[in-house]
Amino acid sequence: MKRVLVTGGAGFISSNFIRHLLEFTPYEVVTLDALTYAGNLENLADVMSHERLSFVHGDIRDAALVRELVEGVDVIVNAAAESHVEKSIEHGASEFVTTNVEGTQILLDAIRVTPVERFILISSSEVYGTAEAAPMDEEHPLNPRSPYAATKAGADRLAYAYWTTYDLPIVIVRPFNNYGPRQHPEKVVPRFITQALADEPLTIHGDGHASRDWLYVLDDAEAIERTIEAPIEQVAGEVINVASGVDISIADIATMVLDVLGKPRDLTCNVPERLGQVDRHIGSVDKAQALLGWQARTSFAEGLERTVAWYRDNEAWWRAILARETRALSS
Numbered sequence: 001m002k003r004v005l006v007t008g009g010a011g012f013i014s015s016n017f018i019r020h021l022l023e024f025t026p027y028e029v030v031t032l033d034a035l036t037y038a039g040n041l042e043n044l045a046d047v048m049s050h051e052r053l054s055f056v057h058g059d060i061r062d063a064a065l066v067r068e069l070v071e072g073v074d075v076i077v078n079a080a081a082e083s084h085v086e087k088s089i090e091h092g093a094s095e096f097v098t099t100n101v102e103g104t105q106i107l108l109d110a111i112r113v114t115p116v117e118r119f120i121l122i123s124s125s126e127v128y129g130t131a132e133a134a135p136m137d138e139e140h141p142l143n144p145r146s147p148y149a150a151t152k153a154g155a156d157r158l159a160y161a162y163w164t165t166y167d168l169p170i171v172i173v174r175p176f177n178n179y180g181p182r183q184h185p186e187k188v189v190p191r192f193i194t195q196a197l198a199d200e201p202l203t204i205h206g207d208g209h210a211s212r213d214w215l216y217v218l219d220d221a222e223a224i225e226r227t228i229e230a231p232i233e234q235v236a237g238e239v240i241n242v243a244s245g246v247d248i249s250i251a252d253i254a255t256m257v258l259d260v261l262g263k264p265r266d267l268t269c270n271v272p273e274r275l276g277q278v279d280r281h282i283g284s285v286d287k288a289q290a291l292l293g294w295q296a297r298t299s300f301a302e303g304l305e306r307t308v309a310w311y312r313d314n315e316a317w318w319r320a321i322l323a324r325e326t327r328a329l330s331s
């Protein structure tokens with residue numbers, strides 16, 4: 001039976017992806033997570049005792065640990081990362097460089113020693129910067145506009161270089177903006193939802209015109225699973241966008257969140273534009289369709305309703321995160 005190492009399992013995308021793998025595939029899953037401020041064991045609480053899941057508390061920058069884990073698996077999905085754009089701008093990029101770039105390099109070096117069936121790097125659409133054409137396909141220039149995005153581009157090209165130099169079975173996946181259950185409230189969709197649930201104004205950066213291609217996290221999970229299953233000769237060395245092909249502005253999302261929750265549409269306030277802001281993102285879906293036979297199934301309206309319902313039903317989850325952050329700020 002295939003054993004899959006998923007890094008960053010206590011985070012948003014990986015915890016949803018692991019739940020998807022346990023539900024829809026027979027694979028055994030090992031996850032490695034350093035439990036940074038963004039890692040939350042609550043995200044795996046309902047599957048932690050699953051017989052096909054093992055959790056390892058550790059760091060992808062720990063070369064000895066990584067080598068040991070890689071020896072026991074067939075597939076690696078590297079999703080562990082420092083993932084918050086604003087944090088990379090305001091609090092320094094050092095952890096971003098070491099986790100996102102060096103961590104990826106350590107994993108890649110481990111598969112040079114112990115070959116695996118395939119290595120999937122979860123890169124990001126942020127590597128493109130603002131769209132020069134719409135939709136953006138995989139040939140779009142890489143003009144990362146934040147330290148976070150630059151480190152993702154570094155890891156992305158490093159993975160590509162290991163494929164071309166050492167002929168390793170590497171696939172690079174570039175998801176567009178994910179949203180859904182279990183996303184840290186620092187990110188815009190859950191921030192809007194939790195602000196609205198608390199009857200606080202939704203904070204919109206600038207005039208809210210910036211738009212993104214929003215992908216429901218369980219659609220992303222399906223795409224990553226397809227990347228594991230596609231014939232390797234079809235996907236090795238390829239970069240594949242995972243996108244919905246539709247873009248929606250931040251201001252429109254604020255309105256939709258307020259409408260879903262029945263709150264007044266003027267429960268918003270504008271704050272200064274984010275540094276390193278990307279104006280527009282919309283992904284081409286053609287390559288994922290051609291190589292993986294995958295396309296997003298969840299409309300934004302449907303995904304948002306499900307996401308709002310999850311945050312409404314799991315208030316203790318997000319209130320605990322906000323309380324931890326308040327304590328950390330005051331200490």
Ligand SMILES: NC(=O)c1ccc[n+]([C@@H]2O[C@H](COP(=O)([O-])OP(=O)(O)OC[C@H]3O[C@@H](n4cnc5c(N)ncnc54)[C@H](O)[C@@H]3O)[C@@H](O)[C@H]2O)c1
Binds near residue numbers: 038083103125174178
């Ligand atoms: N969320 C999005 O919209 C989005 C879009 C495109 C790509 N991505 C990429 O997908 C991946 C997952 O994103 P996410 O939003 O779930 O992030 P997240 O911040 O929710 O989770 C990241 C996880 O990685 C863990 N981690 C951080 N540093 C680590 C280290 N050194 N060793 C081991 N574990 C470590 C954290 O503890 C956390 O559990 C990242 O690579 C991110 O760049 C995210």
